[in-house]
Amino acid sequence: MVNRALRAADIPTPGALAELLDAHAYLAGEGLATACFLALKMGRPLFLEGEAGVGKTELAKTLAAVLGAPLIRLQCYEGLDAAQALYDWDFARQLLHLKAAEATGATGAAEAGRLEGELYDRRFLIARPLLRALETQPSVLLVDEIDRADDEFEAFLLEVLSDFTISIPELGTVRAATPPVVVVTSNRTRDVHDALKRRCLYHWLEHPSFEREVAILRRRLPACTEALASQVAAAAGRLRAAGLVKPPGIAETLDWAEALLTLGARDLDPGLAAATLGALLKYREDQQAVLANGLLRHG
């Protein structure tokens, strides 16, 4: 693990980074490769926005693999607070420590002072993802689906991402010697505050083009033939243009192709396609519309 670790300085151009991502089976376009490259060079968080299933989370995982760094993930939800995202004290263990000290008969003013110092020792601190990311070097921090968290969380995330420090009143300030690579993703169910975006490099991820999607399918599923890959990608493209409630992302296309392969399909057979539709479309209305309009047939 350690000897595979790659530093940002070792990557000379966005093209070189794209090749490294490719080696880990992630095909990044010029824009995304440049975004990642600049995020590494400038030490700025990368803010990825786009439809669900276009590969935002996957990018963070691949980036971690490329850099040989652990991926630290923080899944956002409404009500996420500092105790869940930054750090928390392990009160149960602190109490135990106190009781143990009592049992051994530690009394007196000097003893009490020493005991208090011990109670707020690093070993009683539980590091949550943001603190863990600052303490682990190198690391890739994924703040997933920030649009699910609320304003309060955005505010303290901004604070952490601005100078990569966390101050713990009882312990002091934790500072990252080299800041972690940060990827923030959003499905855009609400607008994230501009102050946070301003700190970041912003990239809007589109659904892949037909050629890229075929390439991704072939790269990810070696058993997938060129014919099947292009039929699946063409069908996915038609579905995205059909105005469905939830158009399929690349994640769904991959699932679908895998389902077809598992059933031994060599090309897009209408029967098998209909049977595996649940891997691609997750709304009943969409499935009905697609079957009624014959959108799966290639023409």
Place this chain on the structure above:
Amino acid sequence: MADPPARPDGLVATLTTLTGFARTLRAAGVAADHERTQNMLRAAAHLDVTDRSAVYWAGRLTMCAGPGDLPRYDRCFAAYFGGERPRPGRATPPMVTVVRHTLAPDATGDGDAAGHEALAATASAVEVLRHRDVARLSAAELAEIHRMLALLRARREPRRSRRFAPSHRGRLDPRRTMREALRRGGEVSRLRRRSRRVRPRRVVLLVDVSGSMAPYADTLLRLAHALVRCEPRATEVFSVGTRLTRITAELRHRDPGTAMREVSAAVPDWSGGTRLGDELKRFLDRGSGARGAIVVIASDGWERGDPSLLGRQMARLSRLAYRVVWVNPHKGREGYQPLTGGMRAALPHVGAFVAGHSLAAFEELAERLSHA
């Protein structure tokens, strides 16, 4: 992260070019502020600035803040690096004096008795005005209505958030209880409690600005302005016609007159047709957070598109939203029947169907938002 050493030759030219580009972006409405411009310059320093597409990405990644900015950015990039001259910085908008009309009778009355009578007359004139259809008011009367709308205080129905706050009642707060115990040498002497914090429920307002709504659109937008002003973080406003447009930012101006001018500049489809079904679909696809919100649609339901599409989208909306309120200005008229195709398709999915033609009706609507 140290920047690579600067080469003095060509550097000045690059800086001038890029800051000129930032100015062009700003003139086109992209939020190209100082910090973002700095970021663009830093990003460009890491890339090959003689490569057109590297410059494109350096700017796009640092200057844009949403998918809405991308077409604008692309246009600016093509124009600027296609040889067009940089636009001058935007001049500050001229101050506009807003003359406020009031319905106070001419100050010709003499003596106290006349004064009292005049006051009573004003009060009843205002009361009558509150119930009159805004489409049939004179300019002065409308201005008075707008003045009163600007004073509207709209409270918002609370919802319980997922966040906790210390409280005297509610569930046990283990963290604070333990912390307190530690302070007292490990003795749990007092139980601390916490309960869910209360926040205002979000309201999303969709205002129809098509031709058939023209007499009401202005007043409805002023109502929207009042709602945004009361709860800026919990209100979203969109204009609906043939192109869904988010106008929340424009409505955040304190002065209603300025806000209205900004809105009229931002909305591209004033007094056009209505494709409510398509628009609603776009709104829902955009994932703009109808979830858990009170969604208010202000429209007469004159649908030029397919009413069945509107029906399907309304069904989707009613599953997502906390409550759907439809405001129809014509409902206040005597003998009104919801006969238009769009209105008939939408009604089964509407939680509350209310009038929206007079100040009294607007006040009632605002009241409805405070305890839906």
